[in-house]
Amino acid sequence: MSESNPLSESATDKSVMTPGDNMVALSASLVKQIKRHFKKDRDNRFELFLLSHAIREKYLDQVTGDYSDEFKNFYKQHDLTSVYGSLANFTKYASAGSVIEHVKSNTSNPAKYLSQLPVGTNALYEISLIIKLDQEAFKACWHMTPRRKTKDAKKHEWISSGTSPLITPHVTVNELSSWRKQWEEPEQPKADEDKYKRNVKLLTFSISEDIFKFDAVGNKVGAVDLDEVMALLEQVQSLLDKDNEPKFRLDSQLEKIQERYSAAKEKNDPNKVLSGKSKGSSYKNE
Numbered sequence: 001m002s003e004s005n006p007l008s009e010s011a012t013d014k015s016v017m018t019p020g021d022n023m024v025a026l027s028a029s030l031v032k033q034i035k036r037h038f039k040k041d042r043d044n045r046f047e048l049f050l051l052s053h054a055i056r057e058k059y060l061d062q063v064t065g066d067y068s069d070e071f072k073n074f075y076k077q078h079d080l081t082s083v084y085g086s087l088a089n090f091t092k093y094a095s096a097g098s099v100i101e102h103v104k105s106n107t108s109n110p111a112k113y114l115s116q117l118p119v120g121t122n123a124l125y126e127i128s129l130i131i132k133l134d135q136e137a138f139k140a141c142w143h144m145t146p147r148r149k150t151k152d153a154k155k156h157e158w159i160s161s162g163t164s165p166l167i168t169p170h171v172t173v174n175e176l177s178s179w180r181k182q183w184e185e186p187e188q189p190k191a192d193e194d195k196y197k198r199n200v201k202l203l204t205f206s207i208s209e210d211i212f213k214f215d216a217v218g219n220k221v222g223a224v225d226l227d228e229v230m231a232l233l234e235q236v237q238s239l240l241d242k243d244n245e246p247k248f249r250l251d252s253q254l255e256k257i258q259e260r261y262s263a264a265k266e267k268n269d270p271n272k273v274l275s276g277k278s279k280g281s282s283y284k285n286e
Contacts, residue, residue: 045119046100052090053097096124102131113142118171126176127167133184141166145179148186156260198249205236211257212264226261230254 024030059071067075067087074080075087084090100114107113118124131138136155140146144160166179207229210222233254240248 042119046114049093049097049100049121049124051097052084052093053095053101056091056094056097092121092125095128096121099124099127099131116142116165116167116169118167118169120173122173123171123176126173126180130176130180130183133180137183141179146183148183150186151184153186156263157256161259161263194249196246196249198247202248205232207257212260214265214268216268218265218268220265226258229257
């Protein structure tokens with residue numbers, strides 16, 4: 001018995017034909033045609049995502065979190081499973097649309113950021129989860145791939161130096177999912193057990209936030225500078241030696257302070273600002 005062709009004749013008729021050799025000669029015309037198809041595909045998908053989002057907004061019960069019986073019956077009666085798959089998969093399409101709507105309504109340059117989005121349903125669904133998880137982190141992901149050591153880390157403690165944007169047209173579902181999970185639950189390195197059990201807190205040194213204060217052209221202003229902090233730390237360290245090592249331990253935050261100090265200084269470096277290399281807080285309102 002011969003197998004039936006799962007594709008209808010309308011899907012394999014003359015309108016869908018493999019181009020001949022003369023149609024795929026390497027030329028500017030071929031490039032133009034390829035890019036035109038990609039743009040058309042992107043536009044069509046985004047329109048479908050937005051339509052799905054609008055449907056979900058209308059027929060989702062905000063109290064129960066479930067779709068109305070009217071919509072469920074409509075979905076079944078018109079066999080929308082044949083195009084969307086399950087209702088759960090429809091929700092992914094709708095969530096993808098929510099990302100597009102969010103970018104359209106909440107960024108300073110929608111066209112720029114819409115062009116930076118991937119087109120895959122699952123990738124956009126992952127981005128929708130990132131938006132729900134942390135909108136500030138989502139804004140940063142247009143420009144970098146931030147990391148943090150703890151869930152309560154302040155924005156200035158995020159690690160992003162030298163990273164590329166997380167959100168790009170070609171970012172994969174696995175890359176987005178992996179980043180989201182690490183952001184939600186940062187991996188905690190196991191602290192080495194102190195062999196002398198020096199775990200009782202004795203005192204805390206704090207310094208003025210002026211340490212990170214610079215004027216508009218990168219000149220240091222404020223009550224304290226980094227060299228003063230380092231000089232004080234050296235004085236404290238000089239009190240500790242081999243004889244009292246089993247009794248006292250000094251834990252310094254100097255490395256973090258230096259990183260934040262450098263970032264604050266570079267943000268207003270006139271050479272970088274003029275050359276366009278300084279990001280400053282460019283993502284702040286995106």
